[in-house]
Structures are given as structure tokens and as C-alpha cells.
Amino acid sequence: xxxxxxxxxxxxxxxxxxxxxxxxxxxxxxxxxxxxxxxxxxxxxxxxxxxxxxxxxxxxxxxxxxxxxxxxxxxxxxxxxxxxxxxxxxxxxxxxxxxxxxxxxxxxxxxxxxxxxxxxxxxxxxxxxxxxxxxxxxxxxxxxxxxxxxxxxxxxxxxxxxxxxxxxxxxxxxxxxxxxxxxxxxxxxxxxxxxxxxxxxxxxxxxxxxxxxxxxxxxxxxxxxxxxxxxxxxxxxxxxxxxxxxxxxxxxxxxxxxxxxxxxxxxxxxxxxxxxxxxxxxxxxxxxxxxxxxxxxxxxxxxxxxxxxxxxxxxxxxxxxxxxxxxxxxxxxxxxxxxxxxxxxxxxxxxxxxxxxxxxxxxxxxxxxxxxxxxxxxxxxxxxxxxxxxxxxxxxxxxxxxxxxxxxxxxxxxxxxxxxxxxxxxxxxxxxxxxxxxxxxxxxxxxxxxxxxxxxxxxxxxxxxxxxxxxxxxxxxxxxxxxxxxxxxxxxxxxxxxxxxxxxxxxxxxxxxxxxxxxxxxxxxxxxxxxxxxxxxxxxxxxxxxxxxxxxxxxxxxxxxxxxxxxxxxxxxxxxxxxxxxxxxxxxxxxxxx
RNA sequence: GCCUCAGUAGCUCAGUUGGAUAGAGCAACCGCCUUCUAAGCGGUAGGUCACAGGUUCGAAUCCUGUCUGGGGUACCA
Numbered sequence: 149x150x151x152x153x154x155x156x157x158x159x160x161x162x163x164x165x166x167x168x169x170x171x172x173x174x175x176x177x178x179x180x181x182x183x184x185x186x187x188x189x190x191x192x193x194x195x196x197x198x199x200x201x202x203x204x205x206x207x208x209x210x211x212x213x214x215x216x217x218x219x220x221x222x223x224x225x226x227x228x229x230x231x232x233x234x235x236x237x238x239x240x241x242x243x244x245x246x247x248x249x250x251x252x253x254x255x256x257x258x259x260x261x262x263x264x265x266x267x268x269x270x271x272x273x274x275x276x277x278x279x280x281x282x283x284x285x286x287x288x289x290x291x292x293x294x295x296x297x298x299x300x301x302x303x304x305x306x307x308x309x310x311x312x313x314x315x316x317x318x319x320x321x322x323x324x325x326x327x328x329x330x331x332x333x334x335x336x337x338x339x340x341x342x343x344x345x346x347x348x349x350x351x352x353x354x355x356x357x358x359x360x361x362x363x364x365x366x367x368x369x370x371x372x373x374x375x376x377x378x379x380x381x382x383x384x385x386x387x388x389x390x391x392x393x394x395x396x397x398x399x400x401x402x403x404x405x406x407x408x409x410x411x412x413x414x415x416x417x418x419x420x421x422x423x424x425x426x427x428x429x430x431x432x433x434x435x436x437x438x439x440x441x442x443x444x445x446x447x448x449x450x451x452x453x454x455x456x457x458x459x460x461x462x463x464x465x466x467x468x469x470x471x472x473x474x475x476x477x478x479x480x481x482x483x484x485x486x487x488x489x490x491x492x493x494x495x496x497x498x499x500x501x502x503x504x505x506x507x508x509x510x511x512x513x514x515x516x517x518x519x520x521x522x523x524x525x526x527x528x529x530x531x532x533x534x535x536x537x538x539x540x541x542x543x544x545x546x547x548x549x550x551x552x553x554x555x556x557x558x559x560x561x562x563x564x565x566x567x568x569x570x571x572x573x574x575x576x577x578x579x580x581x582x583x584x585x586x587x588x589x590x591x592x593x594x595x596x597x598x599x600x601x602x603x604x605x606x607x608x609x610x611x612x613x614x615x616x617x618x619x620x621x622x623x624x625x626x627x628x629x630x631x632x633x634x635x636x637x638x639x640x641x642x643x644x645x646x647x648x649x650x651x652x653x654x655x656x657x658x659x660x661x662x663x664x665x666x667x668x669x670x671x672x673x674x675x676x677x678x679x680x681x682x683x684x685x686x687x688x689x690x691x692x693x694x695x696x697x698x699x700x701x702x703x704x705x706x707x708x709x710x711x712x713x714x715x716x717x718x719x720x721x722x723x724x725x726x727x728x729x730x731x732x733x734x735x736x737x738x739x740x741x742x
Numbered sequence: 743g744c745c746u747c748a749g750u751a752g753c754u755c756a757g758u759u760g761g762a763u764a765g766a767g768c769a770a771c772c773g774c775c776u777u778c779u780a781a782g783c784g785g786u787a788g789g790u791c792a793c794a795g796g797u798u799c800g801a802a803u804c805c806u807g808u809c810u811g812g813g814g815u816a817c818c819a
Binding site (some may be wrong): 474 | 744746747754755756757758762764765767774781783784799800812813814817818
């Protein structure tokens, strides 16, 4: 808000000064070039603008340019090529009052025109979610919340990979685990021996098998299928039932955890039901072929992805007649573009291990006549799990630590905050022992503590409390209803006491920094949305919390002076609102007590 | 080999479209609880922004090359 105000002032000043700047053409693109920043050195004002970039156009030295523009502005000091703005207390009061009156701080319409379909996590229903899925889950859901806060229309979608080879593998694994369990019960002969290596060796497969056998009817049918003493892997009815059952159990397990993590999807798209059962794939293939982008070679059907910059052509239908992973995925993405929702942005979060997959998918999208500029993939670098100080490759361990284990250990709030507190471009080390043992040192608690502290102050302000010495109950600092009225009808002028009561320059400086930062929340949200970078929000919240803790330590909020107390409480209220809103954008709870 | 992400304080990482003296947390050291939550605050110390060139008035940021690490480079998913 304050930044925008300054930019507006600057625009007017530029127009007035254009004549003296060699007839500089002042338009929006020129104004967009001005970058407002908070100088480190307090002598450089509260906001600063560097005008050096105008030197070439105007053929004038930067200090001269700054001087000319500065002469058309108030509250500005010119040093070298810089315009240093000083923010007045009345502007700060106005910004604070605006925050108090805003139902949802940071809410804006910067992405109002966007209709976004965001697909993320999209795990195979073949096992528990791992730590990497946790990163995409936290990242995706936070991005959804942030985009919506900027006015975008967003649909979150989970693509269930339930039609491929992996579903067959998990079925086989569950089958053998069931055999194993029944052998132990003496219900199947010992001659049925397990293969040396199961496609899914994890122990959870035993749980699935045992749940399957808990159904007496299924158990009886399973045993009956082995009347000849041979393995029943070829028994289609049995295999199908096992497959459907396993998928249901494993998917529900994933959904349960995501739900617990407050990660929400509007759509759960089953590859099998949505693509195969509705026969969508041949249609897409036909359109590709019709446009001449496919060819047959070596008994396989190929996509000419090299025509779209891919390094080699890709197989769509293998020589055995089945599709590669790519093919249904092309049909799926084709469908995303064709939906009646008319999305103008198809956004995916993929792990960095799928990076090489982008050119062919992008090529297919182009080949099918869609706009590749609307297709956007957010690549997240992988997560390293650190157990007992050792880096473990995910999934390579027989007994791996699942996302569920991690969430049990460190909690939803800490997991989510940690997962989005670093740029998705950086690979992330997740030290489980550290996160578990030192959970009280987790940055999320720092922010939550600041929020709880605000709430505590707001509670104490209106509640009668016992006198420290006498134990007698004394009246609250302010009356609850009076405070409520004050807040509802707050005018910037009523905040004058907030500033006047502070005499020390350091106190004033801390307050000003805090207010300017609170005022910058909307910008933080916009930046986070534009760059799909929730870590801007975590960073922002940590800064607010630090500045609040700092202010708290030098300035008492609850005083015997009701008018002063009320003014200071407005600051606390604004901080509390912003912390709560920021945490909500990250799907992290904002406790009122800790 | 090629594609891609990263390399910033002892450790983990921020640093937005290039701007004034490079930041935080943890670890280390020194202080602060008779008053609203010490899960807190103040202070000290800690840097060849991997390296070398280039562009620019100005580079941690952009370009080129080199080195190191992660990921990818299937008729796997």
C-alpha cells in the first residue's frame, strides 16, 4: 500500500519533471522499471529508489536525474543517484488502520484472470507416501492457497496412476504375502514357495494381505483357488479382486494422510476409470496420427517429439501392444486442456527426476494444437532423508521411513512449514532425528509462538486479573466492548499515541520497521503467487515474528493508560491477523496458546 | 557426452525483475526473567558469494568456460 503510494507520487513527479529530463517519455513500462527497496542504512530513509537506469535515455548523470525528480517530491532526500523517501507517521497509521479493517489481509486480485488446474502428488496407489510426496503435498497445497488469495480460480487435482505395470506388481506382491500368511496358518501347502524377490518388498504389503484375508469370504475363495496346489497368479477373477482391494486400501491410506496434513484436492482422477474405461486414449492417438506426428517402426508406434525440440522420438505403443507411461499421460493432458472449465493454465508439480519428461509432454501438447505457454511444470528437487546422520536414498531400503512416520514424529505443522521453507529449486535434507528431537527449535514454533503471544496479550487486555501483591481481582486494562468498538471504528488519527508515546529513536525505528513490514504482506503474497514460491511466506512470517518479539521486549502493550493501551493493541491485533493469515496460507495452525 | 538444479559464515539456508556497507537460524562466546508467554530479547565473533573471464556506471544476481555435488538421459513409471 505504502509502496504503491510512493510509486504514484513518483509517477506524477516524473511527468512534471519530464521536460527537464530531456523530454523523457513517461509511460507504464518506464514506471515498472522503478524498484523500491528498503535500504539497510537508516540514513538512507525508509524506501529508496535508484534512478541510475535512466542515465542512458536522458543522457544525464544519475545524481542530476535524482535531483530533478526529487525537486518535484516531498519527504525525499537526494543522495547520489538515489531518492530516499521518508515515510511519515500518518502514512504508517493509515496503513495500520487499513490492516485492522481488512477481513483477510493480503487478499488481492493480481491473478483474477487466471483459471488454474494444478496437479500434484499423483502417487501410484502401490504403497505409503514417502517423504518426497510430503514435499510436493505441502508445496502444492500452499501454492493453491496462495494463488486463491490472489484471486485465481484454482482446481487441485490428484492423478491416480492405477492402470500401469506397477498395479500388477503390487497385486503380485500382495498375492504372495497372502500365500505366506495362509501357509503359516497351515491353510496352504508348503510346496507353494515365495519368489526370492517380491516386486514390492515393504512390510506394509503384509498388512494389505492380512486385511484382505480378514474378509472370510475372500479368504475362502483365495484358498479355493489353490485346490490344485499350484500358484493362482493366472486366476483372473482373483487377481482382479486383489488388485481392486489393494488399490482401495492403499489409496485410502494416502488420502487419510493427506487429509490429516490439510492437503485438499477437488479432483481424484483415476487413470483406469477416467482414461481407460472411457476409452479416451485412442482418440488422442488418432488426433496425433491425423496431424502426422506419429509413425510406426519396429512394431511400435512412435511420437515425433523431435519435431518439438525433444532429443529423440518416443514410443507410444510398445511392440507388445501396450502403451508406455507417456501415452495415457498425453491423453490426460489433452483432456485437461479440453475440459469445459476452460483453464488457461495447466500447472504441474513434478519431481526433478521427471525433468527429462517435459520436452516430450510439451511437444505432445503442441502437437495436439494446445498452447504450450499455458503449460507449466514446477520442478521440485528431491528430498534426502537423513536417518542417524546417514543419507538414505528413498525407497531403496527394505524398511523405509514413510511420510506417515515423519508426520507422527514431528507433527503436521512442523512438517509442512519445513517442507516449504526452502526454495523448491534446492534439494532438501530432512533430518528426521533432528526434526524429532529438536522440534522445539523448529522455526515454525517461533512464528506460532509470536501468534500465541499476541493472542495472550489481547486476552489479558480485557480480562480481569489478580493483583500480584494482594491477590485481589482488578479491572481489566480496557473494556472488551469498548475495545471492539474502537477497533471497528478505528481512524488513523486515533493511532497518534502509538507513535507519540515512544521517545527513544531505537523504539521508533523498531516500530516503523514492523509497520512497514506488515504493510508489505500483500506484496509478499503476490510475489509468492507469481513465482509459485511459498518460501517467501515462511521467510516473511519469520521476519514479522522477529520484529514483533523485538518490539515486545522494548515496549509494554498493556498500560494503566487506556487510550495508549488501545492504540498499542491495534498494532498487536494487526500482527496477530497477519500471522494467522500467513500461517493459513501455508496450511499451518495458528494456536492461541502455547 | 548432452540436459537440468545447486555451490553464499563451522552447519542448514534466505537474498524477488542487476543497485548503497552480503542476511537469518543453529552451533560458539557475553549479557537480560519482581511487570503483558524466556518456545523470548540484546550483544560479540564468524565471508575470496566454488573458480576464471566477460557484459555494465554498478554483478552473489546476467553471459561464456572450468571444477564439485544431486537428478535425468528406456519399447521403466
